[in-house]
């Protein structure tokens with residue numbers, strides 16, 4: 001199988017700190033991949049490099065056969081890469097519906113004025129409504145984004161991330177701030193979207209129950225490096241991984 005995204009010797013350094021170091025990542029298309037690791041391991045930095053929000057100091061990034069190492073984020077979105085953020089990235093005063101619609105419009109009208117054609121506006125509204133249903137936000141659609149619950153705001157972020165119809169989507173802690181039941185629900189939703197939309201998801205997640213039950217592949221990072229990569233059972237049996245998660249159930 002060919003990877004959908006891969007890196008060669010990727011590195012990002014903040015002064016003395018090797019946030020990401022010598023990372024050779026291979027993500028296979030269609031496999032639900034989780035990136036785990038302790039706080040400060042470099043997970044967010046890696047996602048930032050892959051999605052173009054940071055530029056690497058060393059190494060290269062390939063999306064399928066195309067090298068995208070220094071591409072701007074919006075150019076990556078156009079070829080099918082999107083992401084959500086660990087910290088909320090929504091327009092608080094706009095309604096839930098408007099937040100999704102804006103993301104859809106940005107895709108449908110890539111090269112023109114988003115408000116130019118009535119026909120494309122109608123298609124965008126329909127698409128936004130479909131996404132609202134998919135991410136369970138129909139009932140909240142007319143509320144300002146700032147006034148919905150924290151859990152619903154995470155769902156909104158997910159909706160915005162899929163609104164660009166990505167082939168590859170990075171989610172940085174999509175269930176942060178949720179209770180354990182909400183966590184499993186939102187990650188099951190991501191899996192469902194992955195299957196229905198044929199999107200490859202790479203998620204950063206701290207909830208080990210969720211990670212081990214839902215992932216096809218797990219990438220373990222520690223101190224900027226990939227410590228281990230494999231199927232959940234392989235990772236569970238890895239002594240080095242057990243050591244860095246000392247005391248936690250994995």
Ligand SMILES: Nc1ncnc2c1ncn2[C@@H]1O[C@H](COP(=O)(O)OP(=O)(O)OP(=O)(O)O)[C@@H](O)[C@H]1O
Nearest residue numbers: 014017018019037038039040041042043044045046
């Ligand atoms: N902009 C920055 N400037 C300086 N240091 C940074 C910057 N961004 C990240 N770092 C450092 O790089 C290392 C990796 O950070 P990163 O945010 O990627 O970790 P993480 O695995 O996402 O952690 P968490 O689980 O807490 O979200 C940390 O030591 C962090 O302090």
Ligand SMILES: [Mg+2]
Nearest residue numbers: 043044045086
């Ligand atoms: Mg992080």
